[in-house]
Amino acid sequence: MMSEANSRPPWGLLPKDAVELLRAKYWNNTKSLKGLLIGNKEFPIKVPLKPPKGNAALNNISHFQEFVDSWKSICEQAQYESKQVNVRWDTVTFRSLSEQRLPAYLIIPDISSLARMLGDAEEQQLSDWQSRIAYIFDSLSIEFVKRTDHSIRSTYERELFSALVVNLETLSDFSDADAELLVKLIPQLHKGMGRGCYLRALPVIFVDTKFIEKNLRFIESVTAAVIDCSVVEMGLLNWLDCRDKPKDWLLVRPLCKNSADSFGGLPLLRMSSETLLDFELPAKNILVIENEQSCLSLDNIPDTITVSGGGKNVSWMRADWLTNKRVGYWGDIDSEGLCILSDVRSRLSTVIPLMMDSETVEAFRDRMVNEPESVTREPVALTDRERMLFRMLRNGDYGNTRLEQERLPMDFVYEKVRLWAGCGVLEL
Template identity: 60%
Template sequence: MTSNENNKRDSLKPGSSKNSWGLLPSDALESLKVRYWHNRSKLKSLLNGGIKFPLEVPLKPPKGNAVLQNMNHFQKFVISWKAFSKDGCVSEGKGCVVRWERRTFRSLSEQEIPTHLCIHDIASLAGLLGSNEERQLSEWQSKIQYVFDSLSSVLNQNIDGSNKTIRDQELFLALITHLEALDNFSQSDLELLCKLIPQLQQGIGEGCYLRALPVTFVDTKFIEKNLRIIESIAAAHIDSAAKDIGLMTWLDCREKPKDWLLVKPLCEETKKLLGGMPLLRLSSDTLLEFELPANNVLVIENEQSCLALRNVPNTIAVSGGGKNVSWMKAEWLAGKNVGYWGDIDSEGFSILSDARSKLSSITPLMMDELTVQTFAARMVPEPDSVSKAPIALTDKELALFKSLRTDCYIDRRLEQERLPMEYVMKNIASWIV
């Protein structure tokens, strides 16, 4: 499309037609841009064949007496589409055409009017919409071709024709699915991608973290940042299981820890057994496998409450997990005296229930009616949170939960930090073995 054609098209501002009929060229192009190009889901469907060409845009030609009611708009409607065609914006050779029909209207002679704008392929659509869209499509095509050429020469050497066609189609679909990532790839990113894929094999991680994956030329931060597109390409060109079970599992790589827990030995003996460390950060996955060297394990909802504790014999505290008590299904906990201390509120009882569902022998500390009655004056409001009764509470715990929810006390929450330290230490001393 020439610069004069672009200028002419751009001079037709969107929204120039306010009628219910007679779509003008500027309106049709704006409709196409919004409906297809700016809608990523539909754009991907156009690119991968999910939405079939040709696209036909109804131009809403007039019916009945509509022409007589607005003759000026009718003339503009017909003239603008004739000009649009004559300026070279559409033609059979360009993959676009305006369909015309001869129709008769009352009080008018037979008229030839435009009825549809037909677009036969994605390149024609981009050409109609403008130079930015043409450039964008060209960049996508160039990047896709680079990936195809780079990977086919390495991975398709011993593949027969039919299987190669299937692999290439799956690769194309994978690239279109991750069009946003591809759009942001520089040439150096594409080179890294194509150097990486042939190195990937099932189990190559051997249980390590992703950053330790044994690959050359490619930095592992690139893999971490682009995990999803790498997964799809590996599934398309190496092994479909990479997507079926997930790339991390397929590679045999461990997920990066996200749920760090605070571990504090509460006496000198357990501190020495932890290498003299007064505080540690361990992930849930680590605690599933690593047995803490103490007979008593105290799980505490709030880190500040944990930090306030000291001089508790043969005890290690674990805190900061909040709702994350997944590690409490660890087999080694079955041989320990495990306690849970949280806020007396709906969230605290919900966490206690979840913890008990993983470890039935757990003992709740200071989460009873006596504690509430003793320190009721220190209670604070609780926003509506857990309304459904947790399933793994004892009868007494469930009764207290319901009493809190029905405003039987001054307020609905007694935070663990509001309990005096002498009360806390007395209850912990009664619990330890």
């Protein structure tokens, strides 16, 4: 049997079909909905109801009757409830059915009519949005409009309304308390007020800084609308002169007592890349290790501090203080590991690679595995021998394509690290 949808003729759009079309095209389509609210998309919306032509009505008289009766019922119910549904009716003369008045277009004049047509849930949603926007708009207008002359007031109001609508998803999740925090916060903000502190230390009253952090993009949009349009280009953190919280913590581990004493005896600590750009580590030898576990396997290397766990994050290695150190880099021998080595050398030309050569691969090729994804673009800052190794790994000349640093035996690792650090070989 054919389904109802498949058996229905292509003419005669029923009210339920029109509602679903409006919901999909305008309400559930975020871009279209915001455009309607802001005014980028214009009302009225005209939905063609596709009345039948020629003998089509006679060929499916039951659908024809349902089509006409359902729209009559919609109009009568709206009139009874003192609500407006704009349906344009046209008079059509059929040879077999004589003259008929048929629904031709559903006309939606404004956003309230659209919500009303869609149902109670959409009406309530629109009411909530309007109430929240009105509260924020009025509260900030009282604060800022009194500071501005009439010539720029309309621009300010338009930009603020647009900012609120653009952030409709965030606004929908706001509680009354959140809205109050927003209107208390915005008037306190001014350029450079952070003075280089972290965002959580921003000197504001009444408002908690977690609220600012959670709603950073929304606050940025509103601040740009009512205070300074350059906020969008600069970003709110830069405009406030705030430092973002560190996201790239690296494991710093002294490998001898003297180095540990320089940190108050701490055996391990975390530092961000930003910190390491300016903070000189108190040891002659700085060993950068891709993997934290490999770092934890080392000990008793004089005048040496390791930095590990950064993976591809080697941006801090452009630090000026590293030029006065003996710096080594140890990572996996695979295409990605050699790419990271290339990035390191691009920042610090004096870096010394450890255990990332063809001799190490040949010695332990039986411990190799396959690299999940091989880098295809050849790194630019490799030596000729490193570049040859990269090509051989990428071509599968060793069978497998990765020798992980954790698979190297500790006696071999200690020998290489201590020779690099200039302290000879330690008997294990």
